[in-house]
Amino acid sequence: MQNNTKNPLIIALMGVLTALCLAVQLSPRPPNVEFTSLFTFTFGFLFGPFLGVLFGSFVMFVNGFFSPWGFAGPNLPFQIAGMAIVGLAGGLYKRYVKGYNAAGFCIEVAVLGAFLTELYDLVTNFGVAFSYMIVGMNPSLAVFTALAYGTPFSLVHVFSNIAVFGIMFFPLIGSLNHVLRVENLG
Amino acid sequence: MVEKRTLLFASLLMFVLAMLTSSLAGYFYLQNAVSSEQNAENLQSIDAMATRYNDAMTKYNKLLSDYSMLYGSYSLSQDTDFTLPTDSLNDLLDHAEGNFSSLLASQKDLNETCYELRGKCQALLARGNVTREEFGELLNELYELLNLLVIRELNSAMSEVTTLAINMCIDYGNETVKWYNNTDVSPGSSLFQAIQKVATVNYTYYAWMKPGHIRLTAINDKEEYAIGYSEGWSWIWYYWNDDLQQLVSGPVGCDAWMLKDGGTYKWRFEHWSWP
Structure with a gap:
C-alpha cells in the first residue's frame, strides 16, 4: 500500500482519471450516465481498497466543486462516502475473483455495478434528505421525498451502469494492466 | 445445486430491483399526492x-x-331642474364607492374617474338648478363607471386562478432600451397598471379623453417636454399586432388598453411635431 501511494505512475494515473471523470461530467450527456463509478471501481480493483477509497473520495471532492450542477453543498460528504464505498468494493472484489472467464466475470461486475450504484444513490439521497432537514422538513418525510424524487434518476443511473460496468470493465482493466504493467493482477 | 457465489450475486440483483421498485412506488405515490393537492387547490x-x-x-x-x-x-320627467335626481345620483355614487372600495383603492385610474365624477356632481349640487343636459351627462358617465367597475372586479376575481405573462419594453429614445420579459400581471390589468410594475411613472388625468383618461408624462424620471407649441418629446405606447406582425401605435389611453397573455408592449420616448 505504501509503495502504491509513493508510485508516481499511480499518482499520475489518479490525476489523469480524475481529470477524465470531470471532463465526462462536464460534457453533454444524458443525466446520471457517468463513468466515475467505473473508474473508481477499476482503480480499487487494480490498486487495492485503500487507493480505491482514496481515489473515490478525491474524485468526488473535486467533482463537488466543478460539477455542471454547481457546488454540491451539504451533499458533498455523502457523495464522497458513496464513491469511497465503490472504490472499496473494487479493492475487495479483486480478492474474491474466481477467474477471468469473460461472460461470468462481466455478469458479476454488471451486477456489482448495479448494486454499488444503488448504494451510492441511497447514500446521496440521504444527503439530499439531510439538506431538506436543515431547512426544517420532518426527517421521515425528507427521506421519503428524497428517495422518491430521486427514483427516475436512479433508474437511469443503475441501468446505465449495468451496461457501463458489464461492457467496459473487462477491456478497461486489460488495457490499464497492459499500460501500467501492474503486477499480481490475478 | 446452486453455487453460493451465484446465489450471492442473484441476491444483490434482487436487492437492487426491490429497492428500485419500492422507490418507484414511492415516487408515484408522491406524484399522486402532489397532483391531488394541486387539484384541490385549483378547485x-x-x-x-x-x-x-x-x-x-x-x-x-x-x-x-x-x-x-x-x-x-x-327620461320620463318633464322638469327642468334636475337638482333632486342629481342628489340621488350622488348617493348612488356613494354606494358604488362603498361596494367597490377595495378595487378603487388598488386601481388609481378608476379612483380618479370616480373622484372626477363626484367633483362634477358636487359642483352642480352646490350651484343648484341642474339642467337636463348636465344631468344626462352625469348619468352617462356613471353608467360607464359602473360597467368599468364590474369588469375590473371580474378581472380581479380571475386573477385568483391565473396570471398573464407579458413582455414590456421601454425605449428611452437615447439608444437605451430595456426589456422586461415574462412580467406577471393579473388578468384584466391595463397597460397603465403594467408599466407601474416595472417603472416609476408620472401621469396626467384627462376627464375629457375617452376611452382611457391617462397619459404618461414621465417614465423613470424621463420627463416629456415641449419645444414651443408645435413640437416636443413624449411617451408613446405601442402594442404588437399579431395580424400585421408589427408594433402598432396605441389607439386609446393606456388605462383603457387591456393586456393579453404573451402580449408585447412598448413605451417609446419620441419626438412629435405639428405640421
Whole structure:
C-alpha cells in the first residue's frame, strides 16, 4: 500500500482519471450516465481498497466543486462516502475473483455495478434528505421525498451502469494492466 | 445445486430491483399526492372565483336597478331642474364607492374617474338648478363607471386562478432600451397598471379623453417636454399586432388598453411635431 501511494505512475494515473471523470461530467450527456463509478471501481480493483477509497473520495471532492450542477453543498460528504464505498468494493472484489472467464466475470461486475450504484444513490439521497432537514422538513418525510424524487434518476443511473460496468470493465482493466504493467493482477 | 457465489450475486440483483421498485412506488405515490393537492387547490380557487363573480354580479344588479330608477326619472320627467335626481345620483355614487372600495383603492385610474365624477356632481349640487343636459351627462358617465367597475372586479376575481405573462419594453429614445420579459400581471390589468410594475411613472388625468383618461408624462424620471407649441418629446405606447406582425401605435389611453397573455408592449420616448 505504501509503495502504491509513493508510485508516481499511480499518482499520475489518479490525476489523469480524475481529470477524465470531470471532463465526462462536464460534457453533454444524458443525466446520471457517468463513468466515475467505473473508474473508481477499476482503480480499487487494480490498486487495492485503500487507493480505491482514496481515489473515490478525491474524485468526488473535486467533482463537488466543478460539477455542471454547481457546488454540491451539504451533499458533498455523502457523495464522497458513496464513491469511497465503490472504490472499496473494487479493492475487495479483486480478492474474491474466481477467474477471468469473460461472460461470468462481466455478469458479476454488471451486477456489482448495479448494486454499488444503488448504494451510492441511497447514500446521496440521504444527503439530499439531510439538506431538506436543515431547512426544517420532518426527517421521515425528507427521506421519503428524497428517495422518491430521486427514483427516475436512479433508474437511469443503475441501468446505465449495468451496461457501463458489464461492457467496459473487462477491456478497461486489460488495457490499464497492459499500460501500467501492474503486477499480481490475478 | 446452486453455487453460493451465484446465489450471492442473484441476491444483490434482487436487492437492487426491490429497492428500485419500492422507490418507484414511492415516487408515484408522491406524484399522486402532489397532483391531488394541486387539484384541490385549483378547485378551491375556482370556487373562490365563482363566489366573487356572484358577489360582483349581485352588487352590479343592485346598482344597476338604482341607476335604472334614476334614468327613468331623467327620461320620463318633464322638469327642468334636475337638482333632486342629481342628489340621488350622488348617493348612488356613494354606494358604488362603498361596494367597490377595495378595487378603487388598488386601481388609481378608476379612483380618479370616480373622484372626477363626484367633483362634477358636487359642483352642480352646490350651484343648484341642474339642467337636463348636465344631468344626462352625469348619468352617462356613471353608467360607464359602473360597467368599468364590474369588469375590473371580474378581472380581479380571475386573477385568483391565473396570471398573464407579458413582455414590456421601454425605449428611452437615447439608444437605451430595456426589456422586461415574462412580467406577471393579473388578468384584466391595463397597460397603465403594467408599466407601474416595472417603472416609476408620472401621469396626467384627462376627464375629457375617452376611452382611457391617462397619459404618461414621465417614465423613470424621463420627463416629456415641449419645444414651443408645435413640437416636443413624449411617451408613446405601442402594442404588437399579431395580424400585421408589427408594433402598432396605441389607439386609446393606456388605462383603457387591456393586456393579453404573451402580449408585447412598448413605451417609446419620441419626438412629435405639428405640421
